[in-house]
Amino acid sequence: MGGLRQYAIPFRGLKEGKHDFEFIADHSFFEHFDSSEVNKGLVKVHIEMIKHTQFLELHFELAGKVTVQCDRCLEPFVLGIDHQAMLYIRFGEKSYEQSEEVLVLSDSASEVKLEQYIYEYIHLALPYQRIHPEIDGHSGCDHEMIKKLDDHSASDESDSEDPRWDKLRGLIKETE
Ligand SMILES: [Zn+2]
Known part of the structure; x- marks a missing residue:
């Protein structure tokens, strides 16, 4: 995961209050995730972080x-995307994801890695x-x-095991 170190916020030394961060998810970002449904892209991720005494509050804006x-x-x-999300970070003995919106970080952590969140938010933004x-x-x-796929699905029924073909056939019928 070394290549994505740039998608992290080192929060330890920061003063309480508002801090802004900006990240860019580009080709190399999506390449890092094997199962990504996005293989190319350019997404600007703006994060407004509010550092409170006991926790961190992160507002994400992706476009x-x-x-x-x-x-x-x-x-x-x-496809153009536009998405907003919130993440709260609190501290405990060990790091774990408490819920979709709450991340618990170990007391010894000094930074929060955000690539997995950025990845998920981009996928949530897809229709x-x-x-x-x-x-x-x-x-x-x-x-x-479309024509090739149509011929293919009509002549080779064995492909019907692939749900994509069924979906495709359904869509072609709907639009005709
Ligand atoms: Zn198309």
Whole structure:
């Protein structure tokens, strides 16, 4: 995890009160996560941290663009994202995730690593259904690809085990 050390906030030496941090999640960030549904992107992550006597309060604001795979034609396309999240950090004997919004850090910790949170927030910002936006009222999908996928699913039923094909067939029916 050494490569992502930059996505951490060293909070020990900071005064109580408000502090701002900015991180950029780019290609190398997404590359670091094997199961990422985003393989390329540029997301600006602004964090306003309020240091209280007993705990830390982090407000995340994420904005940028990511490349995801279209659910319909399976070709990549660029999606704009905009997401906000809150994280509270309190201290205890050992580090653990108490809930989605509360992280407990060991008393000896001097920094908080945020790459996993940034990764999750970016994925939370993705819409459930990811489909090419329309261009002038027409599907922005790769028509050649749709046709190929359609032929493929019609001629080779063994692929129906892959849930993506079922989903795809459903979508093609809906739009016709
Ligand atoms: Zn598409």
